[in-house]
Amino acid sequence: MTSELSAQLTFAGMVARKHQFRLPLNYQEPDGEQISIFAREISSPENQAKALPFIVFFQGGPGFGAIRPTANGGWIKRALKEYRVLLLDQRGTGLSTPISFASLAHLSADEQAEYLTHFRADNIIRDAESIRKQLTNNDKWTILGQSFGGFCVLKYLNDAPEGLAEAYITGGIPSLTRCADEVYQATYKRVLAKNQDFFNRFSDAQDLIKALATHIQENQVTLATGERLTVEMLQLLGINIGMEQGPESVYYLLEQALIETTSGTQVNPLFLAHFCQLLDYNTNPIFALLHESIYCQQSASNWAAHRVRAEYPEFNYSSDKPFLFSGEMIYPWMFEQFTNLKPLQQAAELIAQKQDWPALYQIDKLANNQVPVTAAIYSEDMFVEMQYSLETVAKVGNLKYWLTSEYEHNGIRMDGEHILDRLIVINRGKMLR
Template sequence: MIPFISPHETSAAQKLNGLVMHDHRFQLPLDYQQPEGPMIEVFAREVCLRDKDADKNLPWMIFFQGGPGFASPRLHGKSGWIGEVLKSHRLLLLDQRGTGLSSRILPQTLATLPDAQAQADYLTHFRADNIVRDAEAIRHTLLGADKKWKGAGQSYGGFCLLSYLSMHPEGLSGVIITGGVACVKRHIEDNYRITYQRVLEKNEAFYRRYPADEELARKIAKHLDEHEVMLPSGVRLTSRRFQQLGMAFGASGGFESIHYLMEGAFVEGASGEELSYDFLSQVERHSGYETNPIFCILHESIYAEGYATQWAAERVRAEFPEVDAAEGRFIFTGEMIAPSMLDDYIALQPLKECAEILAQKSDWGPLYDLEQLARNEVPVVAISYYDDMYVPIEWSAETAKHIPHFQIWVTNEWEHNGIGVDGPRIFGRLLEMLADAK
């Protein structure tokens, strides 16, 4: 397929703390099989150091954010991993379709479609394959067909780059992946069997650090099961939703965020002990499922190739009875999407039927080309975290072995959010590894 050349608009230069930024808006096909059909808008922000902006030969790098369903970073200055990249590159921060300023997917925007089937049909176009097609259209539009760029991706962004290497390796001069080497050979259940085990290990470590929280967490869950506790949004807080706070355990400082959240859980109210308003308010703000609905309703589809996911995380959960034990230790869960979430999050309730259609969809197209990956010639460097709760190192290492010219740096020094904690050090080394690979 000939890449789409997009009509696009570019903003005037914006200057901020030593940076120069240009906003780009591209009109791209919703469905690349029907390029004359409906269009969406894709937003990307070009960033460069002020003293390098005039250098037209500066190499480009495009960044794919984690998620799925989250916008690219919004900048306040040239610090962190972005500052390290900008020493040698012009950076394009892509809001993947449906996120940020790119034809946003929100409960409100999906409500404009006539029914759940129409919503599901629309959302099928918001996976990694079309994100890659968008990137290629943008490359041809901004750089021209003959000029390549490097790709960098965090978490799900790394999944997108493995799709990029499968579909359009000719567009890439090099790839950097942080915490997102996908299990390209494995079924979705294989992924969740390891991540559930990793979640149990994280719970063990959490309660070892904060032993008193074991009794407190069980007390909170029991209170939620025995009382109708309403969140500020007006939906009931269930013990299942309380479990999902364990999502934080996969990031640096996650144990502390949940420990400090729980320590103020109870107050003495007019009718006795009850959960405090500030606790409930913080619980409600603790996830991005409602503000970033792709993260919920399209999450399992990021693994699906030719089969229905059928709420895989929920099905595999039954293999780990300790997660739902009525007595004993309360187990916080992780990045596991469940159909109960479409009841527990008020903004997602109207999308319940749509989510069910997507869970039962069996004709998902391919995301990876194993034969193309096996003959890869693009240099790839990656950091994977030994204790990663979201992307199992076992499958990351397997994928790295399958792809030629792939160097993987495995460490337990950081959690999944390593580039947010020590970005310059991590990107500095990865850029050196990439330079040495050429």
């Protein structure tokens, strides 16, 4: 295992250093293929020479690189008061040997699927522990996980609690035992509720989107990324209505979707460009390939979201019923319609059929957890079922939680300074003012 440190960089109110580590693809074969893992260390200018402890951020996803901050604000501003922040690009994302159809093109479908099995939370935590030992004198550090990053926090508590001083979770407490089918049975209900909220708030949105759906069914409309726009793709915009400011973004996009020209009604080129920016399937393939596997323990997902959707026929659009958005669901047709997913279709099928995923959690071990943990649970979260989160809270030792309806799933992005500060106060047993 080797590491490299780059020159110091200065941002607005922050000082950053870039770290690159060479770590095993497969920790069972430590001398085998190596991959690169990138992490950005951030300090405040006044604290850069101080030996402050680290707080490591685990990004949501799976399949997304760590945030790229442009100024000292949000949760980072609170963290820098007492920590050095480490923004970790999880393996396969950002600058950490990124995965794409191009990077996997030299492998067969079987080889691609096998390669991708090494990109779940278990190996993300092995990477983090290897980095901790290289960056510190084996000192403990603090971790913060958002969404899927919260899954990584629970996995860290399960696998390597000796490396942790404290832990924080926002919008991401997984069930320790429930399978993917149960997760989607719950989240489809939440997506239905978010649809109702959206169309109640924006009274003309149903008319706008049905007009757009009719147009793209009757005319071939090509996205900026080259695909034909389909109704199924249009439904995927629903992943945004579970975020703060997401419903507004979707509505404003729909408002300008259709324009009148001398040749008749057409889809606005602005819509076609912005639509691609609101969906990440072409640019972040791990999300589509491995999302369902984050729930799998000794079982296959077998396209759980697709199968469970059959229990909710209202999501199957036709012109004689209301249009509904879908949510954070992955469907097999995505690998037929999205340009950058098409080359990975066979690998995706193999991953969906994989039955021997290792167990992620040891219930007895987590019950005896000694690391102080505090989580923010958002009662209206579209992506994480509140009742399943509370089930887990009851099974994990030393875990305190703050249940609130104030925020959507991306609360830490919108009010991170306040959220992290409150979690720190709760975790350390101090009275809230």
